[in-house]
Amino acid sequence: MKPPPLDILTPTTIAEALALLSAHGEAARPLAGGQSLVPLLNFRLSRPEVLIDLNRIAKLSFIEERPDHIAIGVMTRERAIEESELIASQAPLLQEATTQIAHLPIRSRGTIGGSLSNADPAAEYPAVALALEFELIAQSERGERRIKAADFFEDVLTTALKPDELLTKIIVPKSPGQSSSAFVEIARRHGDFALAGVAAQITFSAGKPTDVRLAVCGAGSTASRLSAAEEIVLRDGAGVEAIKGASAAAAAAVDPMADLHASADYRRRLVGVMTKRALQKVVQRAGVSA
Amino acid sequence: MADTMPSYIGRSVVRREDNRLVRGAGTFVGDMKLDGMVHVAIVRSQLPHAIINGVNLNAARAVDGVELALNGDDLKDVLPPISGMQVTAPKTWRDGMDPRIEIPDQTLVPYDKVRYVGEPYALVVARDRYIAEDAAELIDGDFETLPPIANAEAALDAESLVHDHLPGNIAATLHARKGDGEAALEAAPRRLKRRYFHHRYAAMPMECRGVVAEYDSRTDSITVWSSTQVVHWVRREVANALDMAEERVRVVAPDVGGGFGGKGHVYPEDILVAYLAKRLDRPVKWLEDRHEHLLNAAHSRDNLFDIEVGFDDDGKISVVKNYFLVDSGAYSPVGAAIAGNSIAHFMGPYDIPHYEADCKVMMTNRTPNAPYRGAGRPEVALAMERSIDLIANELGLDPAEVRFRNMIQPEQMPYAVGLPYRDGVMIEYDSGDYPEALRKALDGIGGLEAFRERQKAALAEGRYLGLGLGCYVEGTGIGPFEGATVKIDSSGKVMVATGACPQGQGHETAFAQVAADIWGVDIDDVVVTVADTSHVTMGYGTIASRSAVTGSGAIQESSDKVKEKVFAIAANVLETSEADLELRDGSVGVKGVPDMSMTLKEVARAALPGWIHQRPEGIEAGLEGTAYYEPPTVTWAYAATAAIVEIDAETGAVQIENYVEVHDAGTLINPAIADGQVKGGLVQGIGGGLFEEPSYDEHGQLMTGSFMDYLLPTASDVPPINVIHSETPSPRNAFGFKGLGEGGAIAPPVVIANAVCDALKPFGAELNNTPVRAEDILNILESGAVAAE
Known part of the structure; x- marks a missing residue:
């Protein structure tokens, strides 16, 4: 139950991460909270040559209020979403769903971007993304793309992200007052x-x-x-x-x-x-x- | 016992072990790091049944960092198999059971064929576990698949054989009878015939298995640290396999994170790691990961029963016929012991005059089956306790009432069952009040009548509540023996070492309580050593709910030997007679004369060999005694349990509202530990009743390779549990102890099944198989709804 040999790269900026992703392409997997990827590595079911660890990129972790939406950085821990008063008041569905994800230790490591990118059909966040009509911001060295949730989830564990693209930000529309x-x-x-x-x-x-x-x-x-x-x-x-x-x-x-x-x-x-x-x-x- | 009584037995003394464990300072096999240590990865069969044509190790051997790669051919002439008879049975048992037992030996690394998914067929030793696993991936096995045998029933008629020398795939047959079953069935006014299946599940300790071994070429000796329940068995098998004197093999179980029977026998890895350490002359470590554990560590249960019960219009049972098959997987590490338990425990706390049992232990292409907490008893509790509920339904009686009508009454104690126990002694329940336990359990859930009213009111609202009952008895404290050595050295401390081999039971505390009371000393002056063969010459181990009884017995008998010397020497020094002496507060003193005494420390010094000793003529030097306690036979713990469930009518989900167990294990050493033991068992039983099941697909592949799929109950799945201890002392030992390690796990599967069936009584449904699945319940609810329309 040990992963095969791999390199772990630790970028500290988004630009650096995108450059690494572009350089390594399909041989690389971004590592977010690791709650799904690490077990897959240990079972040798996922065999990337390179892990691009996103955990040191401070700018990927935030919850910010905008006039008509909330912007969430992909490395925001599920626990932070669960505890956010902003999300509880403006997107209560997201908050309620988060409380039902796994267990506290998993939510403390797991990230919203990791869960959405993993696209497990039984996970909570993809369903919330569809119901709240999230928009997902993907970046690559080629530029930025805005993907509607309805176009994002393609198949089991498969999303519209290209190998050189990184999900960086989630746009959560504020829920109407009524x-x-x-x-x-x-x-x-x-x-x-x-x-x-x-x-x-x-x-x-x-x-x-x-x-x-x-x-x-x-x-x-x-x-x-x-x-x-x-x-x-x-x-x-x-x-x-x-x-x-x-x-x-x-x-x-x-x-x-x-x-x-x-x-x-x-x-x-x-x-x-x-x-x-x-x-x-x-x-x-x-x-x-x- | 000492004459003065700062009695520790019966007090919830804080566990000594907890200080280190709570601080994370325990040492498990996984924590061990030795200089120059290398690591083993074992290559395991992914096929349930296949001929091995060849196992190519070349690519693995070429990996940088690999020390050694071996397959079955490399080892077949080097290491003997583990005997199929790790456990023996006395002749008197064999006479009573008419057994035919041909348990196959287990080759450590098979070279001819693999027989279950998870069986080793090669191994790699490397600088670290990562490299070992990288190389293990490169090992290329050439296999020719054989038809897999999926279960015990299929094994009977299968053309293919798991072991060529076992026709019909039968490893053992057992028979037992009491009275005349056939005639009693003919004479019975009513008969009930059912098939019950108790599914396979496994001990699943928090710590998987693991072995570290270190060879010392200077003394040609080896030390093996194994996460095991039986250090002395491991020593025996390692010494045998490596052709070494047992004296030169030391086996230690450091802190062990649970065993529950799953670590209660010798596995191939125990021997392989020792062999590798000697061959390489380097410390070698193998740690079983959870995936390996799910594949390879013994599973348990998996019995299919065809039962016929004869009874009268009052629900009084006159006869049980018990025909059952055990799916033992590819090997049976403890032989027919579980099946023997099943035969002996079937009638439980009930007074049934006629009984016939016929059992076949079957070989299949499944992971080997070995005892797991309950060991043959949960299986028969399912068959017996379901049968009682079905009888109650047929007669329109409450299931509680049918139990009361059949129970052995306290005035019938001791009660002769009429069957031999596994120790060869005819079973005689020693003490207890079974109906009282059931009454207390019913009180514990708020009273039977009150519940029935609640149930009726709920049903009127479309809610389904059910009450499940389950009663059992458990033979505990089985022999053949346990060893203990007691010493008092010049420090004056009482040192106790036993062959008991704990996995979390708190033996260091409980045996300190026992020894402190035996010697009348402060508990802090008792030093307890467990699970180390170098401290006790012969030991047996901690399995089968036996250590409280047998370990204490051994400590008492070895203490008696030492006490003789203590009194003789003290009498000599104090110039009095032994009869006038007593043990008090860590001293030996003259009765009635508070000032005339000497401390144990002073006695120990007086006992030293040499010029200054103060021993009387004929008394040998030193205060040290070893005894091997051979219990006369088992003690009989018992319990009555009750649980209330509610069914979610839309999803079929089962919610256990509360669970009550009235448990009697005689005199308790440490009530807090006892409470934890029973509750832990209950949780494992609930896991088996609702969640835990190794699943195989149609090709014989094991689908439950991680905890994503093999579901253990978590804290949120465990209902409020109320354990009520009653303490009827056993007359079979000086302390009144009975064993309690396994009890809790016995009843829950059938209690849940009974409760769910009680809730679904309006639908006339029967759930006679475990585990109880929400999906099946929903099918019952919906078929009932259709029928009603």
Whole structure:
């Protein structure tokens, strides 16, 4: 359980990191919090020749308020996001989802950029990114690119990032004042990757949903939006029957994979249950009558 | 016992071990660094069953930093296999069990074929573990796959054989009977026939295994540090394999981070590392990583039962027929011992006149099966305790009531079971009040009737609550023996060394309590040495809930020898008779005369050899005694447990609301340690009941290669646990001790299964296999919903 031989490079500026990434290309892997990559190295399932350690680049770690969004540096620890009052008030879905990531020691090392770049389909952040419509800033020596969350997650552990690109900043739109959100998930044990999780972000006007975003994790090759379910809630509101319909639509829409912990069918059923619970929580939090 | 009583037994003395462990100052095998030490990586089979055509080491040998690379061919004429009979059984047991036992020997590094995923087939020794693993990757094995045998039932009919000399893949058969099972079944007004399966899971200690060995060519001796529960067994096997005198092999278990049975026998690596250290004349270290541990360290359980029970309209059981298969994997390091436990413990605390058992220990292409906390008892508790609940359902009785009606009553003690125990002695439960334990357990969950009302009210709201019960007995403190040496030197301290070999049980504290009471000294004046063969000539080890009973017995008997000399010498010096002397506050004094005494330190000096001794005629020099305690037979701990669960009707998830265990292990040495032991066992049982399972795919590949997939319960998965100790002394030893290391782990799987079935009673569902899975529960709930529509 030791990694194969590799070099660890420790840039202290973004420019330096980009130069290294450009020079080493696919032979390099950026190292963020290491909570997924290090075990993969130890199992020799990931075999980069070079690790570009981002932990000494101070400018990659920040949470900053802008007029209509929050900007988060990719090396911001999950624990810092969990404890940020700014995020709790302006993007509560992100905050709630963060509390459900693994366990405290993992959140203390793990970073938002590492999790998004890793694109584990069962992880919380990709679903939140889709529901809150993050924009992801990727930089390379060739320049800067702004990628919509919807275009970012391509397949299991695969993103739109090119080998010479580094995710550097996350743009989190502020949630509207008339909105409410919830993140619910289920795992066999507390802290495990979700068997199914649902992020819900709904804007209400006079008690009626006007903007509905539902995203699921753990139920396919990537996190995804549950558009059929969204449409039902947008059309029929968030009453008991509509929630039931939306849950059924969510379960029908996903194509989960079976593994040791759950069959595809069980996961599909759980997606329905998590959709229902997320919607119920949103309704309750918004204080709208069903 | 000493005559004066600053009694330490029964007090929650703070554990001596904790000071170093809490500060991170413990020393585990992994902490050891010796000058010039080299590191081993072991190459393990990724195939469950395959012929080895050849293992090419050339590329590995060429790696810079590699000292040595070996395959099975290199070692087959050098190192003998480990005997299949690491544990022996007395003839009286064999007479009662009618066994046919042909446990295969285990080749350390196979050269002909591999038999399970994880079996070693080559190894590399290198300057560091990184290089060793780099080189290990380059070793090229040429294999010809054979059809894998996936489980015990398949093994019976399989054309392929795990071991060519074992037709039908049967390593052992056992039979036992009491009364006339067949006739009793014929006569029974009602019969219940079921199949139960207790799944495979494993001890999974926090510290994996590990071995360091250092050879001293000057004295031709070797020291082996192993994370083991049985240092004396390791010494025996190393000495045998290396053809050395046992005197020249010292085996030490330093701090050990859990064992639970999984480290309770000798593994190939214990011998291989010792061999390599001698061959290279350099210290050698092998540390098992978690992936290796999941593949290679013994698994356990994995029994399939076909049970038939005869009973009457009142629920009184007259007969049990117990036919079962053990999936022992590719080897069976402790032979048929687990199956023997299963046969002996099946009837638990119940008074059942007729019993027949028939067992086959099967060889399959799975990781070898060895005892793990409970060792054959959780398996039969599943079959017996599920059967009782099913009888209750059939008769419309409460499961608690059926248990009360069948339990052995306190006035029946001692109770002869009518079967031989593994030590060859006919089983006689020694003491206890089984119905009282169950009553206390029911009180512990708030009372049976109160719960039934709550359950009914919850059901009316669409919530599913269930009560699970599980009762068991456990033979503890088994022989054949334990050794102890007690010395008092010129410092006046009492030094105690035993063959016990702790892995976190707090022996250094508990045995100090025992010795302090035996000698009437301050506990700080007792020095305890454990897990080091150089301090006790013959020892057995810490397995099978045995050390409190057998270690204490050995300390007592060796102390008795030393006391004889202490009294003789003190009588000589004080010019009084031995009969007038007593031990008090670290001294020997004349009864009733406070001023007339001498300290143990003074006695030790008087006992010295040489010109100034004060020994009476005929008393040899020195205060030192060794004894090997051979217990008359086992002591019988017992417990009644109860848990309340709630089912999430939408997901099938099981939430354990609370768990109560009423546990009786006789007189407790240290209640805090005892509490921790029972709770730790319960957590492991809950893990088995809900989460832990090594999973193999259809090709025989082990899918659970890390803790991402092999799920252990974490703090957040453990419910509130209430352990209530009752203390019915055992009449079988001077202290009244019974063993308690394993008990907690026995009941939870069946208690959870029973509780879930109780909750799902409206659906008439039966869960007769472990682990209990949320997905299966949801299927039951949904099929019921469909049926209702």
